[in-house]
Amino acid sequence: MAGSNPNAKPMNLTLKVWRQQNRNTQGNIVDYQVRDISPDMSFLEMLDVLNEDLLRKGDEPVAFDHDCREGICGSCNLFINGRAHGPEPGTTTCQLHMRKFSDGDTITIEPWRAEAFPVNKDLSVDRSAFDRIIQAGGYVSVNTGGVPDANEIPIPKSIADQAFDAATCIGCGACVAACKNASAMLFVSAKVSQLALLPQGQVERKTRVENMIAQMDKEGFGACTNIGSCAAECPVGISLENIAILNREFLAAKATSNNLA
Amino acid sequence: MILDAKIPDGPIAEKWDKHKFNVKLVNPANKRKYDVIVVGTGLAGASAAASLAELGYNVKAFTFHDSPRRAHSIAAQGGINAAKNYQNDGDSVYRLFYDTVKGGDYRAREANVYRLAQVSVNIIDQCVAQGVPFAREYGGLLANRSFGGAQVSRTFYARGQTGQQLLLGAYSALSRQVAYGKVKLYTRSEMLDVVIIDGQARGIITRNLITGEIQQHAAHAVVLATGGYGNVFYLSTNAKYCNVTAAWRAHKKGAFFANPCFTQIHPTCIPVSGDYQSKLTLMSESLRNDGRVWVPKTVEMAERLRAGQIHVNDIKEEDRDYFLERKYPAFGNLVPRDVASRNAKQMCDEGRGVGSSGLAVYLDFSEIIKRIGADGVSQKYGNLFAMYEKITDEDPYKQPMRIYPAVHYTMGGLWVDYNLQTTIPGLYATGECNFSDHGANRLGASALMQGLADGYFVIPYTIGDYLAKTKPVPVDAKHPAFAEAEAAVRERISKFLSINGTRTPDDFHKALGHIMWEYCGMARTAEGLQHAKKEIQKLRKEFWQDLKVVGVNDDLNQTLEKAGRVADFLELGELMVDDAYNRNESCGGHFREEYQDAKGEAKRDDENYAYVAAWEYMGDNQPERLNKEPLEFENVKLSTRSYE
Ligand SMILES: Cc1cc2nc3c(=O)[nH]c(=O)nc-3n(C[C@H](O)[C@H](O)[C@H](O)COP(=O)(O)OP(=O)(O)OC[C@H]3O[C@@H](n4cnc5c(N)ncnc54)[C@H](O)[C@@H]3O)c2cc1C
Ligand code: SF4
Ligand code: FES
Numbered sequence: 001m002a003g004s005n006p007n008a009k010p011m012n013l014t015l016k017v018w019r020q021q022n023r024n025t026q027g028n029i030v031d032y033q034v035r036d037i038s039p040d041m042s043f044l045e046m047l048d049v050l051n052e053d054l055l056r057k058g059d060e061p062v063a064f065d066h067d068c069r070e071g072i073c074g075s076c077n078l079f080i081n082g083r084a085h086g087p088e089p090g091t092t093t094c095q096l097h098m099r100k101f102s103d104g105d106t107i108t109i110e111p112w113r114a115e116a117f118p119v120n121k122d123l124s125v126d127r128s129a130f131d132r133i134i135q136a137g138g139y140v141s142v143n144t145g146g147v148p149d150a151n152e153i154p155i156p157k158s159i160a161d162q163a164f165d166a167a168t169c170i171g172c173g174a175c176v177a178a179c180k181n182a183s184a185m186l187f188v189s190a191k192v193s194q195l196a197l198l199p200q201g202q203v204e205r206k207t208r209v210e211n212m213i214a215q216m217d218k219e220g221f222g223a224c225t226n227i228g229s230c231a232a233e234c235p236v237g238i239s240l241e242n243i244a245i246l247n248r249e250f251l252a253a254k255a256t257s258n259n260l261a
Numbered sequence: 262m263i264l265d266a267k268i269p270d271g272p273i274a275e276k277w278d279k280h281k282f283n284v285k286l287v288n289p290a291n292k293r294k295y296d297v298i299v300v301g302t303g304l305a306g307a308s309a310a311a312s313l314a315e316l317g318y319n320v321k322a323f324t325f326h327d328s329p330r331r332a333h334s335i336a337a338q339g340g341i342n343a344a345k346n347y348q349n350d351g352d353s354v355y356r357l358f359y360d361t362v363k364g365g366d367y368r369a370r371e372a373n374v375y376r377l378a379q380v381s382v383n384i385i386d387q388c389v390a391q392g393v394p395f396a397r398e399y400g401g402l403l404a405n406r407s408f409g410g411a412q413v414s415r416t417f418y419a420r421g422q423t424g425q426q427l428l429l430g431a432y433s434a435l436s437r438q439v440a441y442g443k444v445k446l447y448t449r450s451e452m453l454d455v456v457i458i459d460g461q462a463r464g465i466i467t468r469n470l471i472t473g474e475i476q477q478h479a480a481h482a483v484v485l486a487t488g489g490y491g492n493v494f495y496l497s498t499n500a501k502y503c504n505v506t507a508a509w510r511a512h513k514k515g516a517f518f519a520n521p522c523f524t525q526i527h528p529t530c531i532p533v534s535g536d537y538q539s540k541l542t543l544m545s546e547s548l549r550n551d552g553r554v555w556v557p558k559t560v561e562m563a564e565r566l567r568a569g570q571i572h573v574n575d576i577k578e579e580d581r582d583y584f585l586e587r588k589y590p591a592f593g594n595l596v597p598r599d600v601a602s603r604n605a606k607q608m609c610d611e612g613r614g615v616g617s618s619g620l621a622v623y624l625d626f627s628e629i630i631k632r633i634g635a636d637g638v639s640q641k642y643g644n645l646f647a648m649y650e651k652i653t654d655e656d657p658y659k660q661p662m663r664i665y666p667a668v669h670y671t672m673g674g675l676w677v678d679y680n681l682q683t684t685i686p687g688l689y690a691t692g693e694c695n696f697s698d699h700g701a702n703r704l705g706a707s708a709l710m711q712g713l714a715d716g717y718f719v720i721p722y723t724i725g726d727y728l729a730k731t732k733p734v735p736v737d738a739k740h741p742a743f744a745e746a747e748a749a750v751r752e753r754i755s756k757f758l759s760i761n762g763t764r765t766p767d768d769f770h771k772a773l774g775h776i777m778w779e780y781c782g783m784a785r786t787a788e789g790l791q792h793a794k795k796e797i798q799k800l801r802k803e804f805w806q807d808l809k810v811v812g813v814n815d816d817l818n819q820t821l822e823k824a825g826r827v828a829d830f831l832e833l834g835e836l837m838v839d840d841a842y843n844r845n846e847s848c849g850g851h852f853r854e855e856y857q858d859a860k861g862e863a864k865r866d867d868e869n870y871a872y873v874a875a876w877e878y879m880g881d882n883q884p885e886r887l888n889k890e891p892l893e894f895e896n897v898k899l900s901t902r903s904y905e
Contacts, residue, residue: 022471022816040534040654048539048767055765055820060812063819065327067500069540071648072425073331095651120471121817128448131328135440139433140392144312144717145383147390151347154401164394164419167426171330200392 010036011103015050017062018110023118023126029108039099043086044069044076046098047109064123069094071235074170077177078123079110084174084233092172092235112173114182116220127173129219130187136215137208138191140200153199166194168236175230175238181222186230188216189246190238196249206253213250264517264875264890267678268372273896274354277376280679281722285729292317294733296480297724298465299323300452300507302435303332304428304709305692306486308716311434314443316721318728321478322435322444325451325470325502325822329432333488333500334712337424338545339408340416341709343381348405352413354378360411361707362897364597365672365700366849366865368520370873371896372679373698380718381710385417387717391430395419409546409705410595416706421545421644427709431716450476451822453750454510455483455688458742462688466746468754470822473815475750477743479736482687482724485511486716489671489693491524493830493837494782495774497668498530498543504826505833508675508694516683517875517888519676519696521833522841525703525850526783527669528601531652531662532621541667542652544624544645546705549594549601551641552624552662555581560612567619573660584608592904599702599850599863600904602666606783607861609665616663623661630658666783670708672699672850673840676875676890680723681715684875687731689724691715696873701849754814757824762807766823769804773797773827773834781838786854790842794835801831836876836885843887846870867899 012035020027034050041049044066051061067075076093080086086096101107109123117125155163167190175186192209195201201208224243231240269280287295295318299310302324310322326332344357357378362369385403389395395417396404408416419426438444449470456464456477464479490505491497512518529544557563558580565571584604586593594601605622608614615621630638635658639646646657653663674697675683675690682689692712699707780786780793804827812818847856847863848870856864873890 038535038537041537042539042652045537045539049537052765052767055809055811056763058809058811061820063817067326067331067502068333068336069501070336070542072422073333073335073500075327075331091651095648097651097654099654124817126471127327131330131436131439131446131448134433135436139437140390141437142387142390142434143315144308144387144434144721147386150345150385150389150395151402153389155397156401157397157399160394160397160401163392164396164426167394167419167429168422170425171328194394195392198392198394200390 008039008099009103010038011098011101011105013037013101013104014106016106016108017122019062019122020119022121027119037098039097041098042069042094043078043080043096043098044094062123063121066094071095072170074172077112077125077172077174079112079177081108084112084177085235090235090237092170112177114176114221116182116184117173117176127171129221130171130173130184132219133184133188133212133215134191137204137211138195140195141204155199159197163194163197166190166197166238166242169238170236172235174233174235176221178229178233179222180227180229181225183224183230184216184219184221185224185243185246186234186238188212189242192249193242193245196245205249206256209246209249210253264676264888265678266370266890267680268370269679273371273375276372277379284722284726287725287729289317291733293319295319295728295731296321296736298478298480298483299486300465300483301332301486301488301692301694302326302329302432303334303486303488303692304424304431304712305694305716306484307332307428307431307435308713309484309486309691309720310444311431311438312717312721313724314438314441320438320444321447321480323447323450323452323465323467325449327448329435329446330429332428333503334428334709335425336500337709338421338543339547340406340418340423340706341384341427342408342415342704342706343385343417343710344378344415345382345385347403348414350413352415356413357381357415359897361698361704362700363902364702364704366702366902367700367867367871367894367897367899368523368848368873368892369698369700370892371894376719377698377711377714380714383718384710384713388427388430391433393419393426393430395426410592410597411704424709427713431713452507452510453825454746455514455685456742456746457514457685458737458740461686463736463740464743466750468750471817473813473818475747477738477747479738479743481728481731481736482689484689484691484720484724485675485694486691487694489674490830490833491668491671493773493834494668494777495770496533496538496541496778498527498541501540504829506826506829508690509829509833511675511683511685511688513878515685515878516688516690517676517877518673518836519873519875520673520701520840521837521876522781522844523672523701523850524668525598525670525672526602526666528598528605528666529624529664530667531649532616532665533618534653542648543667543669544649544662544664546598548624548642548645551629552594552626553583553628554585554594554601554605554622554624555583556608556613556615556622558582563613563615563619566615567617573615573623582613589904596904597702599852603783603852605666621663621665624664625661626657627661668782670703672697672701672703676873680726681720682723682727687727689720691720701851753825754821757808757810757821758814760806760808760810762809764803764807765809766820766827769800769808770823770827770830772800773831776800777834777837781841784852784854785841787842790838793838797831797835797838804828804831839885840874840876843874844870865901
């Protein structure tokens, strides 16, 4: 079956793929050839083709994380030709299409590299550090039931929109992978500013930022030196302004004495 | 077996309150003596796990994802319904109830639907309190839109990412309980069986997807919130990992499976572009508010289009057939999902489909672009247009989108009573995993509502009733039932690894999907279904003889994971076909070609089929037994849907 573009020519590519059996072993780059790749394929569909080939030959397919393939779940996480999520800005790996490459190209595919994201196998990494940062304070402490009516507290649309923008972080970790310090500041700041902006987040505003930052440090993420590669590679456009908000929040929390924890 | 739905008596509006009063309570000091397993941490599971932990139960939550935030719920776009009536446009609990029963083509249980509509209002309050950034008006209050043909604006939304924001809210509540130590979270852990002791669910067997370790987990009750099974069709709008394994394993242990053939096909998805296609992408329903659906009037013209001899923009107005507007002048492009889908298929079957495969129709925005300009359209649909262009490399501002129906949601699932308990005592099912409140067809924005209703507001009460009747002593984790279930799991895994055939799990999955789509998809016939049954049986046999899986168990092995899921789909597929064959009527998402009127509209048979078909597993390769739960409509009058 032909794709949507009848003139699209299939491509042959060389892939240089990171293979690593598990967390305790060393990995290395292995070369593969893939043939007849349609430009309409997504990057992950191209890897599916490789994996089916490998499997039929009796070799182990390349492990990689993915699920929604719509750019929203944050599972996919490939470092393609030296860039988190590949060459197209504002795009997750799963939404990257092969028409961005040319016949004969060599493509290097590696996992996220960060001390806090150990490799599970091949291209799959362990990002549970992000979950632990959220567990440290990325919530409003309300139980189910007994909350006020949803319209009781009006929130200016501009504030709600700004909070929404911060809340769209998909937790992919590209910001960490793109940062030479492997800092998680963009990820942490997105949650901190979402909740700092909203009235519901006020009560725990100070402890939240302190606890989340403490957890971030504990997980082994690097310090933020304001380079901005994180925001440049973030697939959903989380802005650097969130880091500025986080810094303000952190200073304000430190400056007061009534915060515990 | 007599199926007792345990519907409380009394007037519909009082049933739930009365029931909440009548259920037994667990003494607060005793709550910590009960362990509850929640499998699945999507909307339904995360909300249940958090709420149960807040009450004081010890919760163990499992997901095969690396984080709860990745569940398929994250992908829901359009919104969530609630009978808040903030818009003062005549909405009410009763209207939401009524619309849902009618929209489900009278195949849902009234009492459950009424409760769903009742608690819908609490969901929105809860989410806002968690910091979910719903869309707002300039005055600072919450915004609503009308969705999926509803006549009132009751849909709350967060741009095109409602599922994401709701799930992150539930995930935050869950994370808080993890921090408190009330929830123990097991990520990358796949449940492969339930453990039954003396007829009650008392635990599960899991596989750690990173290490391959097989684990036993005991608890006083088990909640399955493991999502839908749309991926039995291989191609669907569901995330790649969605599967039926948890529900199917429970089914084989005695939980009845209800209405498996009720699947929803969504009319507006991006069409398949090649054999390599791995999933289908939904283009939000809202596009039909402004887009016009058409195909060329003649087969000849469609052929020339497909061959690339003419361009779509060369086709003159008088040569276009706006078939929905022509056939349904009153509703036009806004007919319900099933009607829109079937009509698109019909056009393609006639040879008037477009795109190189001929399996697509146009969704044209030229008129609205003329009316409000490209900027105006971009403000409304910018993100969808951008996504469409990314995937297809075609600019929908300059030429119509190509769309085709795709499998989207499964109304069928594990049978549950009013308490959301399956036919196995102590085993509950919530969210898309149960056969739910949507009857034969789900309305837009109602799945998110149901998942959160079940998790935040229903299960915390109903499970207490069961636990209160269970002694607060630890479950016997040494019971032989655990070892037996574990041994069976191990044996199955060894089998997958030892067949050493030639065909990959994906290969079998695609073949199954093809059969399902062809014969158990948008239109079904008795003959086709019988044929499909044979084909599936044949394919299943081949699977167990010719499957190829490499690698070992004790390692991340994604092929092995797939093999297990495909094996279960191969069994479920046959049951879906049986169910569709049994149901000699057309209703909602189930369209049997034999049962239509002269105009091609669905013919429901309330006299003989106003029941829930709950299938009982009778052993490997044995026909399943059909149990019926009659549906009684005391509040809503049964009528024929008409959209002309
Ligand atoms: C593209 C798309 C858009 C949608 N848009 C809307 C919308 O706008 N409004 C609306 O109301 N509905 C919408 N829906 C439907 C809705 O998103 C789903 O029905 C709903 O989110 C299902 O939630 P859930 O919690 O039941 O399951 P899921 O979110 O699928 O979660 C399942 C969970 O179970 C876990 N799991 C499954 N099996 C196992 C196992 N064996 N072991 C361990 N863990 C397991 C998974 O890891 C996951 O955590 C949409 C669906 C799609 C596909
Ligand atoms: S901030 Fe951006 S890059 Fe970082 S995790 Fe969130 S979405 Fe990914
Ligand atoms: S697979 Fe979900 S974001 Fe890429």
